[in-house]
Amino acid sequence: MKALGALSRALKNISRRKVRTFLVVVALGFSIAIMVSIPAGIMANQESMQRITENFANTITTMQKEINKTATLIECSTTPNRGMQTFRPGGFFGGFNQTFVDETIMDEIRSIEGVKDVIPFLEKSSSENISETINTPWGSRTVYRPAYTIMGVCLNATIIASYPILPTNITTGENLSEGDSGYILISSNLTSYFGVDVGDTVEIEGEPFIVKGVFESSSQPRTVYMNISDAQRVTGLTGKISRLYVYVSDASFATQVADVIKAMYPELYVTSYQDRLENLQRMQEMYTQTLSNAESSIAQAQATATQVIIVAVAAATLIVFFVMLYSVRERTREIGILKAIGFSNWNVMSQFMLEGMLIGLIGGVAGVLIGSIAAPFFSSFLLPQINLFGGAQRMQRPFQTQYPNIIGTQSYSVATLSPQLILAALCAAAVLGALGSLYPAWRASRISPIEALRYE
Amino acid sequence: MSELVLETEKLEKIYKLGSRRIRALSDINLKVKKGDFISIMGPSGSGKTTLLNILGCLDRPTSGKVILDNVDVTALSEKELYKIRRYKVGFVFQTFNLLPYLSALENVELPMEGTGKSKEEMRKRARELLRLVGLTERENHKPFRLSAGEQQRVAIARALANNPSIVLADEPTGNLDAKTKYEIVRLLGRLNTEQGTTIVMVTHDGAIASHACRVLFLSDGKLLAKEKMGLVAKEKLVCPACGREVQADHAFCPHCGKKL
Numbered sequence: 001m002k003a004l005g006a007l008s009r010a011l012k013n014i015s016r017r018k019v020r021t022f023l024v025v026v027a028l029g030f031s032i033a034i035m036v037s038i039p040a041g042i043m044a045n046q047e048s049m050q051r052i053t054e055n056f057a058n059t060i061t062t063m064q065k066e067i068n069k070t071a072t073l074i075e076c077s078t079t080p081n082r083g084m085q086t087f088r089p090g091g092f093f094g095g096f097n098q099t100f101v102d103e104t105i106m107d108e109i110r111s112i113e114g115v116k117d118v119i120p121f122l123e124k125s126s127s128e129n130i131s132e133t134i135n136t137p138w139g140s141r142t143v144y145r146p147a148y149t150i151m152g153v154c155l156n157a158t159i160i161a162s163y164p165i166l167p168t169n170i171t172t173g174e175n176l177s178e179g180d181s182g183y184i185l186i187s188s189n190l191t192s193y194f195g196v197d198v199g200d201t202v203e204i205e206g207e208p209f210i211v212k213g214v215f216e217s218s219s220q221p222r223t224v225y226m227n228i229s230d231a232q233r234v235t236g237l238t239g240k241i242s243r244l245y246v247y248v249s250d251a252s253f254a255t256q257v258a259d260v261i262k263a264m265y266p267e268l269y270v271t272s273y274q275d276r277l278e279n280l281q282r283m284q285e286m287y288t289q290t291l292s293n294a295e296s297s298i299a300q301a302q303a304t305a306t307q308v309i310i311v312a313v314a315a316a317t318l319i320v321f322f323v324m325l326y327s328v329r330e331r332t333r334e335i336g337i338l339k340a341i342g343f344s345n346w347n348v349m350s351q352f353m354l355e356g357m358l359i360g361l362i363g364g365v366a367g368v369l370i371g372s373i374a375a376p377f378f379s380s381f382l383l384p385q386i387n388l389f390g391g392a393q394r395m396q397r398p399f400q401t402q403y404p405n406i407i408g409t410q411s412y413s414v415a416t417l418s419p420q421l422i423l424a425a426l427c428a429a430a431v432l433g434a435l436g437s438l439y440p441a442w443r444a445s446r447i448s449p450i451e452a453l454r455y456e
Numbered sequence: 457m458s459e460l461v462l463e464t465e466k467l468e469k470i471y472k473l474g475s476r477r478i479r480a481l482s483d484i485n486l487k488v489k490k491g492d493f494i495s496i497m498g499p500s501g502s503g504k505t506t507l508l509n510i511l512g513c514l515d516r517p518t519s520g521k522v523i524l525d526n527v528d529v530t531a532l533s534e535k536e537l538y539k540i541r542r543y544k545v546g547f548v549f550q551t552f553n554l555l556p557y558l559s560a561l562e563n564v565e566l567p568m569e570g571t572g573k574s575k576e577e578m579r580k581r582a583r584e585l586l587r588l589v590g591l592t593e594r595e596n597h598k599p600f601r602l603s604a605g606e607q608q609r610v611a612i613a614r615a616l617a618n619n620p621s622i623v624l625a626d627e628p629t630g631n632l633d634a635k636t637k638y639e640i641v642r643l644l645g646r647l648n649t650e651q652g653t654t655i656v657m658v659t660h661d662g663a664i665a666s667h668a669c670r671v672l673f674l675s676d677g678k679l680l681a682k683e684k685m686g687l688v689a690k691e692k693l694v695c696p697a698c699g700r701e702v703q704a705d706h707a708f709c710p711h712c713g714k715k716l
Contacts, residue, residue, distance in 0.1 A: 005569045012557045337553045340514055341567040341614065342542020344535070449514045453553070 006347075010355040013327075014362070024323050024359060025366045028429070031316035032367025034378055036425045038305040040371070040415040041379020045298050053291060060284055067276045071251035072116070074258045075276075076109075076244040076268045098124060100240035105265065109246055112260055114253035119159055119245040122152035122231045126224075127205060130193075148190055148222040150204065152231025155180055163245065166225065173198035173213030176225060183212040185225035193222070205234040244268075313432055316363065320436025324356050328444040335444050336452025345445040352441035353434050360433015364426040371425070372417050379415040460523075461621050461654050462488035462511060467520035469506055469677075480506045481677040484520070488622065493648040493655045495668035503677040504658040505626055511656065512545045512624045513537045525621050542567060546615030550627035552607040554599040560586060560610045561595040567617040585613035588651075589643060605636035612643060616653065623647075625657040629664050641667045646711065 014021050078099045106118045125146030133140050153165050157178040160166060166175055167185065176185050184204065186194070191214055194202045201208045204224060217223075232238050246261065248254050251273065258272035271279070328335070335348055343351075371378070417425075467484035470477050480503045488494060498504050509515040510522060513529050522529050529540050541547075546567075554563045564582035573581070586595050589609040599607050608628060615623050625644065629637040641664050647653040648669075657668060665671045673680040698712040 004575065005565070009555075009558070016557050333553070334555060337555065338566075339538070340512070340541065340547050340549075340553070342538055342545075342618070344538040347538075347570065450509050453514075453549070 028363025029366030029370045031312045033370035035312040036371040037375040037378030040375045044415040071273045074246040075271045078242050103241045116249040117247040120241040121243040123242045124235045151225050152228035155227045167215035169216045171216050184209040185213045187223045188216045317432045317436040324437040324440035328440045332452045332455040336449045339449035349441045349445035352444045356437020357430045357433040360429045364429025375415040463523040465521040467517050470518045491652050493669045495665035495671045496658045497665045498674035502674045513540045544621045546620040546623040548625035548628045550630040552611045559596045564613045589613045622654045
């Protein structure tokens with residue numbers, strides 16, 4: 001009963017001074033919002049980190065599987081090979097200086113002992129460009145890059161049947177087949193760029209081609225497959241190639257054959273199964289390092305955040321402290337009345353503590369409301385997040401070009417308030433309300449009733 | 457004739473103002489019997505309020521004893537005193553001292569909090585008391601919507617909430633206009649005669665003081681001998697105006713307010 005009366009009086013007193021209560025609640029609300037945003041931000045960071053780590057592990061596993069399938073393949077390219085995808089055409093950095101070699105080297109390579117098949121490719125960026133806006137944590141910028149990549153492949157029935165040189169995931173139409181000339185296979189995201197579908201005609205570098213099929217591949221966005229002879233003609237690179245797939249008859253020869261090719265053609269980037277494994281390992285090490293850097297920056301963030309939380313708690317407690325101290329002063333006479341009619345020191349003290357707690361709690365509710373909207377902002381503002389963000393972003397880049405589906409674009413968790421966090425914030429708000437009003441309430445309880453009644 | 461409610465023995469209060477010692481009360485020997493209505497008169501600064509504060513356990517004497525309901529309250533600690541203030545004493549102040557944000561009813565309920573009464577009991581008792589002081593219609597009004605006289609009635613009802621042994625009224629009519637003054641003092645008189653409430657009232661207004669059964673004079677912190685006042689008899693008379701029984705020492709009829 002006592003508590004009920006005290007509670008209703010506390011509420012009445014709080015609502016009596018609406019403007020003051022509002023200001024206090026707003027100030028408290030911001031402190032508490034900051035208090036909850038930081039753990040929310042840390043949790044979001046950890047979540048992101050965990051997801052990135054998982055994706056990374058998956059990526060490595062997938063790549064490992066891919067590499068294992070290619071024990072007999074030696075890749076020879078005029079540009080750094082696919083193992084390190086950083087500078088691919090159509091990749092993050094856009095175009096680069098493309099070089100080509102004469103297709104006559106195929107015969108020379110074919111004559112090396114142990115070589116089973118040599119498959120030529122001509123890969124060239126389109127002369128058409130598109131502009132693209134890239135959003136980074138530091139702002140957005142516009143880059144120009146080739147609209148698509150022309151991929152000329154050798155359409156020989158035996159080769160198509162034996163080696164995975166054409167896309168496998170055909171969504172509409174048909175795949176290219178032996179001797180197809182004047183036909184192309186386009187990646188699904190190019191259908192809207194060209195505005196065409198299967199059976200339609202599209203101009204590639206000034207020549208008309210019929211779209212035979214559409215394929216879906218996240219590792220090869222914006223690619224046009226065609227017969228290598230068509231590709232050489234439209235790009236004006238007759239007799240030129242940009243890459244060779246050299247298959248050896250036995251996996252155990254692969255390293256030696258690769259060494260021979262490397263010696264014969266220093267201008268080619270040659271990678272054997274062994275090289276790819278080593279590359280993967282290097283990549284794994286590099287990313288593990290990046291991850292651990294990111295983790296240590298999270299730890300650092302937590303240390304800083306703890307300090308900010310302490311400041312926020314102190315600020316909130318001080319707000320309650322001063323407001324309650326003022327309130328006690330202002331209501332000295334009321335305290336005298338309460339004492340004169342038989343309220344004990346404890347009754348008076350608990351009355352003021354209850355008020356402090358209520359103010360804290362209302363501030364807590366305001367804080368949760370503010371925090372639920374502003375948590376991402378506060379946490380990005382208060383946490384030294386840039387390290388993690390930048391580090392992770394950098395780490396993601398090479399993957400994104402080749403395996404965007406694995407890392408994904410939505411790797412970052414936004415700071416949100418979990419129910420547990422909200423509950424904890426409300427409890428903390430009430431506790432710091434009580435804490436802040438402890439001394440003012442104690443002072444109120446010590447006021448002598450006759451002094452208080454004389455107070456005007 | 458009846459039991460003593462309040463007794464003081466050689467009560468003395470000395471204030472220290474720097475090096476000066478100011479004797480506010482000296483050698484106060486007062487006996488209040490159950491059912492008494494005593495007025496203490498005296499000029500400003502005579503120590504009336506100091507005496508009342510000591511009697512009501514708001515202040516402590518420098519020496520001497522206050523015995524309330526056979527308990528020497530001067531020997532009690534601060535922790536025990538609040539109970540005396542809550543259960544044994546009811547205070548009525550010159551400035552009413554109601555809590556401005558509580559309704560009349562809630563103000564009357566206030567002293568009953570923590571006495572173990574249920575909310576319903578508190579409400580019932582508060583309504584009863586408001587009816588007694590004639591404010592049934594006003595129970596939900598906040599003090600600022602009540603007249604001064606009405607506020608003082610609420611304060612009187614509040615003083616009675618825990619059925620105290622004694623009601624101490626400090627200039628209860630000091631802030632009221634002439635007409636309301638008599639209403640309030642008549643109300644106190646009626647409570648005294650009808651409910652048997654023991655009242656000690658401090659005033660500097662002779663007309664108001666004369667409503668009491670006994671009038672004591674305080675001058676420079678000393679009570680003047682009551683023999684000098686000659687107001688000791690407690691015979692019963694009939695009011696010529698309303699025909700109801702009044703005490704012989706009343707100057708005004710507590711029922712109808714006519715001068716006797």
